[in-house]
Amino acid sequence: MIKVNRNEWFNLRMQVNGKRYEERVEPRKLLSDFLREDCGLTGTHVGCEHGVCGACTVLVDGSAVRSCLMFAIQAEGAEITTVEGLAQGGIPHPLQDAFSECHALQCGFCTPGILMSSVEFLETHSNPGTEEIKDMLSGHLCRCTGYKGIVEAVQRVVHRQKEGEEASGSGDAVSICSRTTPAV
Amino acid sequence: MKPAAFDYLRPSNVEEACQLLLEYGEEGKLIAGGQSLLPILNMRLSTPEFLIDISGLQELKYIHSEGDWLNIGALTRQRDVERSALVKEAAPLLSEALPYIGHMQTRNRGTFGGSLVHADPTAEIPLSLLALNASVVVQSAEGAREVELNDFFITYLTTDIMPGEILREVKIPVGSIPMGYSFQEYSRKHGDFALVAAACVLDTDEQNRITGVRLTLGGVDAVPVLAADAADLLIGEKLTDTLLQEASRAASAHVDPEGDLHASREYRLHLAQVFAAKVMETAYNRAVAKGGTA
Numbered sequence: 001m002i003k004v005n006r007n008e009w010f011n012l013r014m015q016v017n018g019k020r021y022e023e024r025v026e027p028r029k030l031l032s033d034f035l036r037e038d039c040g041l042t043g044t045h046v047g048c049e050h051g052v053c054g055a056c057t058v059l060v061d062g063s064a065v066r067s068c069l070m071f072a073i074q075a076e077g078a079e080i081t082t083v084e085g086l087a088q089g090g091i092p093h094p095l096q097d098a099f100s101e102c103h104a105l106q107c108g109f110c111t112p113g114i115l116m117s118s119v120e121f122l123e124t125h126s127n128p129g130t131e132e133i134k135d136m137l138s139g140h141l142c143r144c145t146g147y148k149g150i151v152e153a154v155q156r157v158v159h160r161q162k163e164g165e166e167a168s169g170s171g172d173a174v175s176i177c178s179r180t181t182p183a184v
Numbered sequence: 185m186k187p188a189a190f191d192y193l194r195p196s197n198v199e200e201a202c203q204l205l206l207e208y209g210e211e212g213k214l215i216a217g218g219q220s221l222l223p224i225l226n227m228r229l230s231t232p233e234f235l236i237d238i239s240g241l242q243e244l245k246y247i248h249s250e251g252d253w254l255n256i257g258a259l260t261r262q263r264d265v266e267r268s269a270l271v272k273e274a275a276p277l278l279s280e281a282l283p284y285i286g287h288m289q290t291r292n293r294g295t296f297g298g299s300l301v302h303a304d305p306t307a308e309i310p311l312s313l314l315a316l317n318a319s320v321v322v323q324s325a326e327g328a329r330e331v332e333l334n335d336f337f338i339t340y341l342t343t344d345i346m347p348g349e350i351l352r353e354v355k356i357p358v359g360s361i362p363m364g365y366s367f368q369e370y371s372r373k374h375g376d377f378a379l380v381a382a383a384c385v386l387d388t389d390e391q392n393r394i395t396g397v398r399l400t401l402g403g404v405d406a407v408p409v410l411a412a413d414a415a416d417l418l419i420g421e422k423l424t425d426t427l428l429q430e431a432s433r434a435a436s437a438h439v440d441p442e443g444d445l446h447a448s449r450e451y452r453l454h455l456a457q458v459f460a461a462k463v464m465e466t467a468y469n470r471a472v473a474k475g476g477t478a
Contacts, residue, residue, distance in 0.1 A: 002194040003193050003194075030187075045402075050223035051219065051223050057289055064288065064363060068222070069218055069222040069290070070222065121288075123446070135374065136285075136288060136443060138373070139286075139289045150417065
């Protein structure tokens with residue numbers, strides 16, 4: 001049994017993007033605020049704060065959840081992945097590359113949440129159809145670009161994964177994106 | 185939008201949780217998945233003094249079948265119920281209803297029992313479980329009791345669970361798995377609260393006559409409604425277009441929806457009739473198809 005009074009600080013430990021954090025928090029602190037204010041990981045965006053917009057989505061033990069809909073203290077001992085944890089050694093995650101290529105973002109406010117949902121989605125769906133991708137995106141609000149580019153970006157990653165499995169090292173035979181950006 | 189301060193309590197088992205409820209009375213609030221409670225707390229629509237966090241209690245996370253019953257622990261995540269092969273086999277109505285709840289990101293955390301005790305009249309889990317004639321096991325410091333879902337819902341967001349009690353388990357009778365089933369709902373966009381939702385389980389005999397049916401409607405009253413009158417019309421009959429119209433009219437005749445910002449009373453009544461017909465027809469066709477191949 002654990003009891004933390006409202007004015008007490010709780011010594012909270014959790015793993016975020018593979019790094020151990022130990023911070024003192026009030027019981028009422030939301031996970032989203034903990035990540036931004038205590039861990040300094042401001043890539044997780046806070047939009048509506050009541051579970052509608054999806055901007056604050058992170059992975060908690062591998063599952064995509066709204067970080068504004070849980071208290072930080074409830075994630076004690078959990079492994080969290082935020083958008084900062086996607087790129088490895090300066091190399092963007094395949095989804096990040098595809099989002100850039102397909103113009104899947106404009107202002108970028110909704111993007112971190114969408115990326116995190118897409119990561120879980122692609123781990124559980126090897127060959128998703130457009131409808132399934134749209135269903136996954138229904139938990140996110142984007143007010144700039146609309147969703148076409150985002151759907152295309154996710155499809156591009158699926159396509160590349162399949163290509164990689166079929167023949168390693170062949171060129172980009174089919175272009176999924178309707179809009180492409182030259183590499184810079 | 186930050187929650188008001190509260191004392192946080194995390195019991196290590198159900199017994200401790202019951203003791204805490206006894207101790208803190210109406211000032212104590214249980215939190216499970218929190219996908220309905222957190223928005224309420226964030227907006228300070230509710231400011232409990234004591235938050236009792238049961239989300240980590242592993243003993244209430246399970247899905248298993250035992251004889252003629254499918255038992256689901258109250259704290260099982262909605263996503264786990266949605267993806268369970270056992271549930272798909274024994275209670276496919278639930279597998280069909282679960283994806284309508286919120287979004288994948290909220291079902292990852294929201295619990296099966298949490299949705300039931302929250303008792304939103306538009307919610308998918310209460311509606312499906314009522315159609316499946318399920319019961320629940322409720323626990324307090326004094327012991328456990330069983331309640332049939334027919335007697336469980338009192339009014340908006342209010343159930344038969346008394347202060348000091350916790351939902352432990354949902355029991356679904358699966359001795360004779362219904363041959364036909366259907367869950368459908370209408371909302372403005374995916375993940376919104378349903379304007380109207382409907383669920384149906386149905387059995388037929390070798391002559392395609394209906395031998396048993398349970399039809400439920402949500403979003404049309406303060407609680408999920410069992411449309412018994414409609415069911416009575418169907419028993420012993422083959423489903424024809426005329427009978428379907430008659431039964432769906434009967435189903436919507438006894439409901440009393442309120443008009444609000446999202447839909448007028450008249451529109452909800454119309455939807456109730458349309459969706460009652462949709463689920464009855466789909467459930468019937470599935471039952472007949474299954475009967476034909478058996």
